[in-house]
Amino acid sequence: MTTSGKKKADIILIAALLLAALLFLLFQLFSRQSGAVVKVSVGGEVVKELSLSRNQRYEIGGVNGGFNTLVIENGQAWIEDADCPDALCVHMGKISFEGQSIVCLPHQVVVTVEGSSSESSLDAVAK
Amino acid sequence: MKRFLTVLFIVISLVPSVFAQGRTETVFTQEIFAMDTYMSVKCYGKEAEEAAMAAVREIQRLDSLLSTGKETSEVSRVNSSGSAVLTGDMKELMELSLMAYEKTSGAFDATIFPLMELWGFSSKEFRVPGKEEIEETLKKTGSDKLSYDSESGKLVLGESQRLDFGGIAKGYTSMKLKEVFSSFDIDGAIVSLGGNVQTYGAKPDGSPWRCGIQDPFSSSGQSVIAAIEADNLAVITSGSYERFFTGEDGKTYHHIIDPSTGYPAESDLVSVTIVSKNGAEADALSTACFVMGKEKAVKLWQDSGREYEMILITKDGTLHITGGLKDSFQTNSKFEIIY
């Protein structure tokens, strides 16, 4: 192998490495952005999936004709208002991490954060 | 050239691992409202959907068998007639309940339903009963007042006694779900039955299942106080924060009734988590240990051969964790290991 041949091989090698690094970075970036989703289900059926990174409001129709107002703001989701008898869902606070959820038993409404997988995420919470 | 080949090899071997992150494992989740709570079943693997659907059917089957709210349930029928010959699940639950009653010296009792009703925990119309009412009701409770023959399954309830497997039903269900899962081609599953967690098999990425323990001091209930790794285990927590009300006297009354006094258990604990292969036992023990308090709970654990693990959280915020969990838990709170 000549000196120039060696150089050429080195360049290809570096280019290949850079490409691989770029691919890896892009993938990481992509998978992070597609992350957290707020899943809304009523009576066990998923009715809506909303991005946690977009500020928005969504009116959930519960099983008994009631409503729960879901608010997503600055990466947090919560039930701002509801006409269920116990209003426990309103007091369940704000959720933002994968696996966290808000449940309204009377309306059979469940709001869950999904897909923002990270090392520290939990599969379930015993309560 | 050799170096080139080496690097090329590294690059090529990197590519699939990059894409592997995006590969989706067959996962199927089912949510269901049963046993007066919210439940979720998540299965991974080839027959994930079939397994999750079968799990839901099993939950519904047990719910209609055990519900005290449905007049047609097996439990309601036994309660209205006062006696029955128990078979199948009912027999198994009766025996598990009596075992737990013995083991915990009555701190777990499947006959305390009249007390739960008196305090309004079953109807959600809470009230603080008078002393006489409680004493009167205590006459109807106590598994020592019923007679049961395990040979024939014959049960005779005492005067106005009523059975309620609510304190063991979810743990029992999670045990039954393991059996359901084993008949399907799935890699793993995780179930939460109103916060009673059961893991089965392996997680798709090979890492252990991670289960959080709810922070009993958080008012919204959205934060965890600890996390543990739990493979093929039931993780069941009981705490005074779960259900409570404030009486007219301004005092807070929680739902874990001490079967010996008829009043909410006054213990030094705010939450008890039991980690066990046996879901039904974990369910019964989590309530019983709360009633018993830290000292007696630890003694029971030592006397029973340390066959399960516990996380006891005392009122001062300290976590008391049994030795078997010491390498698999994480917490930012103050803790001590018990042996």
Ligand SMILES: [Zn+2]
């Ligand atoms: Zn609600």
